[in-house]
Amino acid sequence: MQKEDNHGELWDRVILPNGMIGYVFQSYLREVPNRQIEAINVSSDKTLLKKGETIKLKVEILPDEAKDHEIEYISSNPKVATVDSIGNVMAIKSGTTTITVKAKENNVKGEIQIKVITPVTGIELTNQNIVMQVGDQFTIKPIITPVDADNKNVIYSSKDEQIAKIDIKGNITAIKEGNTKITVMAEDGALKKEIDIIVVKKLNQGEVKFDESLNIMQNEITGWDIENLNVENIIEKIETLYNIEIYDYKGNELKEGEKVGTGSKIRLVDENNNIKMEYYIIIYGDVNGDGKINSLDLLVLQRHILEIQRLNGTFLKARKYKQKRKESFLIRFTNNTKTYINFKNNRTIEVYWVI
Numbered sequence: 001m002q003k004e005d006n007h008g009e010l011w012d013r014v015i016l017p018n019g020m021i022g023y024v025f026q027s028y029l030r031e032v033p034n035r036q037i038e039a040i041n042v043s044s045d046k047t048l049l050k051k052g053e054t055i056k057l058k059v060e061i062l063p064d065e066a067k068d069h070e071i072e073y074i075s076s077n078p079k080v081a082t083v084d085s086i087g088n089v090m091a092i093k094s095g096t097t098t099i100t101v102k103a104k105e106n107n108v109k110g111e112i113q114i115k116v117i118t119p120v121t122g123i124e125l126t127n128q129n130i131v132m133q134v135g136d137q138f139t140i141k142p143i144i145t146p147v148d149a150d151n152k153n154v155i156y157s158s159k160d161e162q163i164a165k166i167d168i169k170g171n172i173t174a175i176k177e178g179n180t181k182i183t184v185m186a187e188d189g190a191l192k193k194e195i196d197i198i199v200v201k202k203l204n205q206g207e208v209k210f211d212e213s214l215n216i217m218q219n220e221i222t223g224w225d226i227e228n229l230n231v232e233n234i235i236e237k238i239e240t241l242y243n244i245e246i247y248d249y250k251g252n253e254l255k256e257g258e259k260v261g262t263g264s265k266i267r268l269v270d271e272n273n274n275i276k277m278e279y280y281i282i283i284y285g286d287v288n289g290d291g292k293i294n295s296l297d298l299l300v301l302q303r304h305i306l307e308i309q310r311l312n313g314t315f316l317k318a319r320k321y322k323q324k325r326k327e328s329f330l331i332r333f334t335n336n337t338k339t340y341i342n343f344k345n346n347r348t349i350e351v352y353w354v355i
């Protein structure tokens, strides 16, 4: 008991063992239970939690008569895991923390160490299937979520390496005609995704010829006039023996007059409906695949830069715009991404960016 100013009513006078006389005032009074907490045992079904997971701690208070006495919960690192007043632990991010359960009436406490891990919960691939010509290469870049996963490494494998093989960086090489599957597996073992690979015979010039304005990079095509790209414009630029089918990035077949955007696919099929080849359309600046370049693309790009939603595959390639525009308005993001906004007329804004 500290020597202090008097508060409240005088309650009692006590004689201490050393003979001193003390006065007890009301403000110092606290009911002291007969039997105090002597031990606190803390346990949990799990001490290894995944980010976002919650568990309730099991707390045993001894002796039994004291089990209703007040206790408090403290997390040594609330950034890793928090604990509420009734022992619910919530895993926030990777790391370790000690949860202490302490008696309010004295210094008796129990502890438990909680480890939080952040496993891979998503492997996102733009392509569900890829058509490649014998000898072609194509790189897949899966988006691994969450961005703060402890181990974002993936392991690639091919079901049939005679048909297509894949290296540790995700570069697929088409070896011979046939079908196979590529598996992308998170190294932490939790998740995997598959892609169908169709390897077709290399087409020769007589089978398909593209307009000179286009730039063909194996199965990706750039160099499109972005002003009016619709199904007919594309068909006009391809000379082929085969039927041409155009699909949007979601896989819906596009009809005459419909606008074509990034991620759309040109499929060549023979009279028996066999796929002869597929090409992806990349329109620089159109990162959302709607065929227009406007402020929506800028928003999508901002989400990519801020890692809210990463761009992938052809969309990722469409974010680059290398041409210099003199009458452009330049925006700089903090990470040095340059964005050019080109005011074309009173109604249209074109947005280009260079990363």
Ligand SMILES: [Ca+2]
Pocket (backbone or CB within 6 Å): 285, 286, 287, 288, 289, 290, 291, 292, 293, 294, 296, 297
């Ligand atoms: Ca767009």
